[in-house]
């Protein structure tokens with residue numbers, strides 16, 4: 001059993017201090033424009049003290065809590081991917097002199113970043129993106145540098161949101177790996193403290209720099225019951241039994257047409273999703289045409305350009321794009337990376353302008369499973385296939 | 390977002406998205422819209438070795454970067470050859486390059502054609518249009534080690550006689566007694582003395598032993614499906630037919646997500662696939 005310590009709320013500022021002293025840029029939740037987003041934190045006061053969020057399909061609202069909890073909310077529109085896999089990155093620059101071209105790889109900052117308040121689902125999301133950028137035969141050196149420099153302070157959720165279903169995805173609510181420090185916030189009457197657990201030697205070292213004391217058994221048990229209560233509170237659930245085969249076998253299910261009639265192909269779900277990793281590249285040239293830059297930018301499978309090959313888009317219908325997104329998250333991701341691409345954070349449900357809910361889509365498909373065996377079907381039906389030409 | 394300049398470091402490994410400089414040595418006009426470029430490393434590093442069927446990402450300054458199959462001879466240690474059909478922005482810029490111009494290359498990427506596996510068997514190579522480019526390295530290898538293989542057949546179809554690539558080379562190949570080359574066109578002027586009709590029509594006409602044949606097919610997706618069907622009809626097993634797939638690609642290293650086809654990333658699990666493994670996916674519209 002790992003050792004637990006008690007860190008008083010009154011001493012919480014010391015954690016930020018210790019991280020800053022070590023040269024970390026401390027990033028965590030803060031209130032901006034009516035939402036909790038991730039940004040630089042100067043002090044504990046920048047945290048959403050006493051705020052909570054109310055989430056539903058297509059709805060997000062901040063509300064005052066009855067207490068002064070530092071982490072009394074769930075996840076907002078941001079995820080840590082904006083720091084590990086930023087929305088826009090210049091990859092290289094090229095200069096032309098006469099017939100010669102000089103390509104200069106970007107010197108990238110490898111900032112030491114401390115993420116404060118990483119939820120269990122987000123730890124899972126980070127480990128999923130690790131597989132994409134570090135786990136294959138090619139490694140993204142920029143991601144690697146950022147990832148290796150990151151210090152993760154996890155916070156176990158004390159309540160679940162209405163769109164949360166991490167418990168169904170085995171991705172929470174308790175942080176069980178991948179953190180340097182993990183905290184559970186406990187508020188009881190006038191008492192306000194954190195049960196802290198170190199996950200790495202560095203986490204332990206930093207913990208030792210803070211005023212703390214060993215936790216009593218009763219305090220560990222209190223935290224445990226908070227984790228259990230949260231797990232019981234999930235606003236959504238998904239039955240993941242055989243989900244890969246279920247979706248593969250229902251690629252021609254009429255439900256995809258139904259989703260398509262609602263989906264605006266706005267890409268919100270992919271932007272807020274903590275595991276969505278797709279990018280495009282953009283070339284910028286100066287007016288004289290002697291300087292060019294290549295940028296990598298977040299992209300979405302909901303756009304027409306995404307699947308464009310000369311002659312047209314492979315996925316020209318919204319139906320095919322939603323199907324691609326959802327089956328990638330919940331099915332083909334398993335074949336590609338050995339785990340689901342969904343951690344049950346609920347962002348895509350909350351931030352969908354028309355409240356499309358993948359848990360509901362799975363439920364309907366499961367209830368009306370048509371098993372066309374299409375992914376295994378011997379097709380010789382003269383269908384021109386997936387290529388527009 | 391403020392990055393801390395004091396922490397600025399150069400990542401240890403070169404970024405897989407950063408191209409290396411190559412210089413155009415020679416340009417050959419193949420057809421009205423298709424050009425072949427011979428490229429040589431411009432930084433003294435030489436060219437990376439490649440396997441038949443692999444591709445590069447070709448960057449033209451200020452225009453962009455696109456996937457292009459390597460179409461030269463894998464045994465030639467010096468040059469990289471690409472044949473490009475001008476269909477849009479970047480491919481047009483490639484076709485406008487002159488000798489002495491520089492391009493950026495990343496690669497080689499992707500899976501190779503099963504040339505090794507074909508040893509001791511009959512080999513049927515079927516190409517449609519620009520699809521001959523990725524298959525030409527296979528032909529070089531088959532002919533260089535001709536005794537290792539059974540019957541060797543190339544079936545090639547284009548739209549018109551004017552669209553036939555590598556005409557001199559084809560003529561040379563046709564003159565060999567140990568290599569059957571069959572060419573057909575969709576439509577032709579009266580002077581054309583060869584076959585007219587889609588490429589599938591030639592499959593029943595050439596001689597090979599379906600039971601011991603490896604087939605490699607590249608062309609438009611519909612064409613490949615019909616060719617595979619025709620080959621199967623002649624008795625070639627699905628697991629000995631290979632095709633090369635095309636999808637939008639922005640990175641070629643599995644990061645950008647664009648080339649996905651169900652669970653497959655065309656860039657790293659392909660572009661060459663064994664037909665039995667990819668066929669179920671091809672039957673789903675807009676996958």
Ligand SMILES: Cc1cc2nc3c(=O)[nH]c(=O)nc-3n(C[C@H](O)[C@H](O)[C@H](O)COP(=O)(O)OP(=O)(O)OC[C@H]3O[C@@H](n4cnc5c(N)ncnc54)[C@H](O)[C@@H]3O)c2cc1C
Pocket residue numbers: 308309310311444453454455456457458459472473474475476477478479480481519522523634635636637638639660
């Ligand atoms: C593995 C592979 C090998 C290829 N080998 C060859 C070859 O040897 N010779 C050849 O002429 N062509 C080849 N192609 C096709 C070639 O990449 C496209 O013709 C080219 O990308 C078109 O770009 P464009 O800017 O000229 O066209 P536009 O129509 O202007 O395209 C805009 C953008 O869409 C994307 N795109 C468009 N068409 C394709 C396509 N067919 N495949 C992938 N991305 C596309 C590109 O990102 C392109 O920049 C290959 C494609 C792949 C995937």
Ligand code: SF4
Pocket residue numbers: 269272273274275276329341342343344345346347348349
């Ligand atoms: S698919 Fe939706 S619920 Fe799953 S990880 Fe992405 S945003 Fe969260």
Ligand code: SF4
Pocket residue numbers: 262263264265266267268269270302348351352353354355356
């Ligand atoms: S599912 Fe919702 S968020 Fe996603 S593209 Fe469609 S409308 Fe936008």
